[in-house]
Amino acid sequence: MSTVLGMNQYGKAETRVVRIYRDTPMHEIRDLNVSTSLRGDFDRAHTIGxxxxxxxxxxxxxxxxxxxKTHGADSIEDYAIALGKRLVTATPAARQVRVRVQEYAWDRIGDHSFVRRGGGVRTCVVTITRGDARDEWDTQVLTGVEDLVVLNSTGSEFKGFLKDEYTTLPETDDRILATSLAATWRHTGTGVDWNRSYEAAVTTLLRTFAGTYSRALQETLYVMGVALLESQDALAEVRFSAPNKHHFLVDFSDFRVNGLTNDGEVFNAADRPCGLIEAQVIRDDAPTARDAWPAEPGFR
Structure with a gap:
């Protein structure tokens, strides 16, 4: 039997980096979770140590x-680009680096006091591939948000679906639609005001979710993706991963309480098992992604 080494990569996962800016009495905070990976000619490390x-x-x-410290973290994208270029430059055998950053937001409650914000976590994934020339880079930037929990208490239906002998789910004209959304969008360039682009993107996604009548979560994701791409010309595609956070109406009929009814007011929130809806919306005139990195689980 003969064997060969297949795809391999290595790096440092989940380095917790907290940067405090103390330039003025009113401090600023950036709270990051940074993961880095290198790919390249590392066969000898595996085969002969x-x-x-x-x-x-x-x-x-x-x-x-x-x-x-030296490059700051005013935007996680610029930080990840600088960090990635440094790592691939400092490692001659590396052909490619990927830097993934999650940012946890804090709200100010004083000049130097903060409270951790709930809601979605900002993310970015920067992939940098070394070119033939010394300063030639192929840089791909993905920005996104995860754990963005959203809910519509009405304005959603689910009916007309395929049924077989195992189908027990009833059709409904009015249901709660809720999900913990992960969305990632690809930029066509790097000369971007990352912070402004991110804030505008999340605003568009939330506004569209709230304003869309949904016949299925699939339809809602598609409408959100179209709205995001139409709102920013520099975006080429958006990918969604959306677990359906089911809310089941509690049946009061067996309760021994006279006159107690449940008119769509009390629900059991069930987090598992859950439907998982994933979709990609692509601008048809955008350049194709040159992503040599293995796909992550799902579309995240």
Whole structure:
């Protein structure tokens, strides 16, 4: 039997980087979770244990900390681009680097006091591939939000679906539609005001979710994707992963309480099992993504 080494990569996962800006009495905070991975000619490390071309993952962690100081984190995209270029440059055997950043938001309650904000977590994934020339890079930037929990208490139906002998779900003209949304959108360039683009994108997604009558979560995701791409010309595609957070009407008929009715007011929120709806909406005139990195689970 003969064997060969297949795809491989290595890096440092989930480095927690908190950057405090103390330039004025009113401090600023950036709270990040940073993961880095390198791909390249690292076969000898696997086949004969030769570590001479390996940048230690501990060094990747230290670089993430240092770049939070030297390059700042005003936007997670610019930070990830700078960090990625440094890592692939410092590792001659690396052909590609991927930097994934999650940002946890804090709201100000004083000049130097903050409270952790609920709601969605901002994300970005930057993939940088080394070009032939010294300063030539192919940079792909994906921005997104995850754990964005949204709910419409009406304005949603689900009926007319395929049925077989195992189908017990009743059709409904009025249901709660809720999901913990993960959305990721691809930029066609890097000269972007990342913070403004992100805020505008989330606003568009939320406004569209709230203003769309839904015949299915699939339809809602598509309408949201179209609205996002129409709102920003520099976006090429958006991908959604949306677990359906089911809310089942509680049956009061067996309760021994006279006159107690449940007119669409009390629900059991069930988090599992759940339907998982995933979709991609693409601008038909946008350049195709050159993504040599293995796809993550789902569309996230």
């Amino acid at each position: 030769d570590q001479s071309m390996i940048m230690p993952t501990d060094s990747q962690k230290n670089t993430a900390f240092a770049y939070a």
